[in-house]
Amino acid sequence: MKGESAFVDALRLLATDPAARGLVDDAAVLELGVADGPQALVLTHDVMVEGVHFLSSQDPADVAWKLVACNLSDLAAKGARPLGVLLGHMLGVDDERFLMGLAEVLARYDVPLLGGDTVSGGPPRTLGLTAIGRAAHRPVPSRAGARIGDVLYVTGMLGAAMLGFEALRDETGADSTAYRRPVPRIEEGVALAPLVTAMMDVSDGLLLDAWRLAEASFVSLAIQSAAVPIATPEDRRLAALTWGDDYELLFTLPASVMPPMAATRIGSVEPRGFAPLFLDGEPIVNEEGLGYRHG
Amino acid sequence: MKGESAFVDALRLLATDPAARGLVDDAAVLELGVADGPQALVLTHDVMVEGVHFLSSQDPADVAWKLVACNLSDLAAKGARPLGVLLGHMLGVDDERFLMGLAEVLARYDVPLLGGDTVSGGPPRTLGLTAIGRAAHRPVPSRAGARIGDVLYVTGMLGAAMLGFEALRDETGADSTAYRRPVPRIEEGVALAPLVTAMMDVSDGLLLDAWRLAEASFVSLAIQSAAVPIATPEDRRLAALTWGDDYELLFTLPASVMPPMAATRIGSVEPRGFAPLFLDGEPIVNEEGLGYRHG
Numbered sequence A, B: 001m002k003g004e005s006a007f008v009d010a011l012r013l014l015a016t017d018p019a020a021r022g023l024v025d026d027a028a029v030l031e032l033g034v035a036d037g038p039q040a041l042v043l044t045h046d047v048m049v050e051g052v053h054f055l056s057s058q059d060p061a062d063v064a065w066k067l068v069a070c071n072l073s074d075l076a077a078k079g080a081r082p083l084g085v086l087l088g089h090m091l092g093v094d095d096e097r098f099l100m101g102l103a104e105v106l107a108r109y110d111v112p113l114l115g116g117d118t119v120s121g122g123p124p125r126t127l128g129l130t131a132i133g134r135a136a137h138r139p140v141p142s143r144a145g146a147r148i149g150d151v152l153y154v155t156g157m158l159g160a161a162m163l164g165f166e167a168l169r170d171e172t173g174a175d176s177t178a179y180r181r182p183v184p185r186i187e188e189g190v191a192l193a194p195l196v197t198a199m200m201d202v203s204d205g206l207l208l209d210a211w212r213l214a215e216a217s218f219v220s221l222a223i224q225s226a227a228v229p230i231a232t233p234e235d236r237r238l239a240a241l242t243w244g245d246d247y248e249l250l251f252t253l254p255a256s257v258m259p260p261m262a263a264t265r266i267g268s269v270e271p272r273g274f275a276p277l278f279l280d281g282e283p284i285v286n287e288e289g290l291g292y293r294h295g
Helices: A002-013 A019-024 A059-079 A096-109 A160-170 A186-192 A206-217 A232-244 B003-014 B020-025 B060-077 B095-108 B160-172 B186-192 B207-215 B234-243
Strands: A028-032 A039-049 A078-092 A111-119 A126-135 A149-153 A200-201 A220-223 A248-253 A262-270 A277-279 A283-284 B028-032 B039-049 B080-090 B113-119 B128-134 B152-154 B198-202 B220-223 B248-253 B264-270 B277-279 B282-284
Touching: A002 A096, A019 A111, A019 A200, A019 B095, A028 A078, A039 A059, A039 A078, A039 B039, A039 B080, A039 B128, A059 A096, A059 A126, A059 A186, A059 A200, A059 A206, A078 A186, A078 B039, A078 B128, A096 B020, A126 A283, A126 B039, A126 B080, A126 B128, A149 B128, A160 A232, A160 B234, A186 A232, A186 A248, A200 A206, A200 A232, A206 A220, A206 A248, A206 A277, A206 B264, A277 B152, B003 B020, B003 B095, B003 B113, B020 B028, B020 B113, B028 B080, B028 B113, B039 B060, B060 B080, B060 B095, B060 B128, B060 B198, B080 B095, B080 B186, B160 B234, B186 B248, B198 B207, B207 B234, B207 B248, B207 B277
Parallel strands: A039 B113, A078 A111, A111 B039, A220 A277, B080 B113, B220 B277
Antiparallel strands: A028 B039, A039 A126, A039 B028, A078 A126, A149 A248, A149 A262, A200 A248, A220 A262, A277 A283, B039 B128, B080 B128, B152 B248, B152 B264, B198 B248, B220 B264, B277 B282
8 A cells, every 4th residue: 555545545445434524525524413412522532652652563453453442442431432533644554454453443343434634754653543422421420520438440350451562572472462452441431421420441550540530539549459350460460550551441439339340349439638549558649650651 | 841741731721611621531521502403513633744744943833823723724614613622742842832822723713622642752743633613504515515507716815825834944034924824714614604515625725625626526617727816926826726725715606696705706617527627728637736735
């Protein structure tokens, strides 16, 4: 595949939703009905830079998947179902593979490609994606609503992305799917939205993200580290709690409410104490080192 | 200003709309009422790459202005008023100036900053912006509706951005505002939307964009070059018609309809002939050389 016009021609085959206008117009046009009453749109935009957010050596199909999935995860954290995405693409050496991964992730989550822009540039290549969704429930959950006495939960297992990254980096042959192909928890987010007092996705590490939820809600979160389900050996528990990219949902529920799907109770919401976060009773007074962003 | 957190803190001062949620949530949440009946959202995303779409030496305030303005121009071409923007920002050496330009353009067009992402990377730096708007009129104009017998119009004067670019590049001291600070024709687009049969903005050059409108509508456009209002000396007329970045509106109206604001009649819509575009009676059979993208 050579050049912008060949890439856009190929994109057009994916952009079959009427809102995309065949990618031949200045913009996408998304018609909203009134049947459902007032609506809340959820909008998010993430950027991935080569060498920072993805490895130059990675399969472009996996890069495309992750670019879409991490934005859909942000929608999931708001209990929103995706209406579509706009892609800011920088042409690369293997755009056929990129398009294959893009087609896969869009089909998997039934998300229309609505538009975007294609440019030449780099290295490093920079890719951007905007996702727009419709909230299934209003008010739309935020990070700020956790209340004293609530219970803190997380979906899935943490550390799986870390193991996948290491398998990929060290070419061990072990399964790297969790790092390459994260799963946005869309249906879980939709089911949780009417119940939660606060919710977010775990993109930068459980402890750092819990810190942020506590700060936004002005409470303290007390986490029992042994309660957190991990995908790693026990001796790497702390690493699993600080690594990112797992895209699980972290949320708080009133003590009387049961989560409507599998999720693990990992702590409680306490009055604001010395610190926003207590791990096994010890205050965490500094967010440095709690989490980080990865290749 | 140092680093991502300082930049985001400064952005937060701009993101005062409730939909932005103070930039502390996973996503922006835009509440839509039902009072206005069914609605059409208009979505666009443009990417600007250092050295391709802007000069490394340009004032970052101007880069920010243009990044927003070119997206608002896409909304204008759909007759849409902006609801907000999401910024994909790559940190640079003078982000204070970038923020000043961003604040200016957002204030000038009363557009909320809703969210986005901030990353490190480059050079070259890559900046992305998503704009979302609400169409003032439905059906929303497209490029595809021009009908035989319609009249072709353009707003403003062409070639002003070219003169501005040359003034900047050659440091002549002449006025470069038209290149640095393009004006999206939002109110014109809103006024035209109920009247036009086809509309687009002129971003890549009048002739290339007219070619695209003709192709989308499957008609031929006959343009009288002498009728096109130009900002340049007469001997640069063809350059003015092929240079981009002017962000004027190009549109077709039925012959019986007068434009509701100042606009110039530059041609007519004809049955599809040998070519999509005729300039002074001569068919243009190849889109190569009709227009281009500039620094």
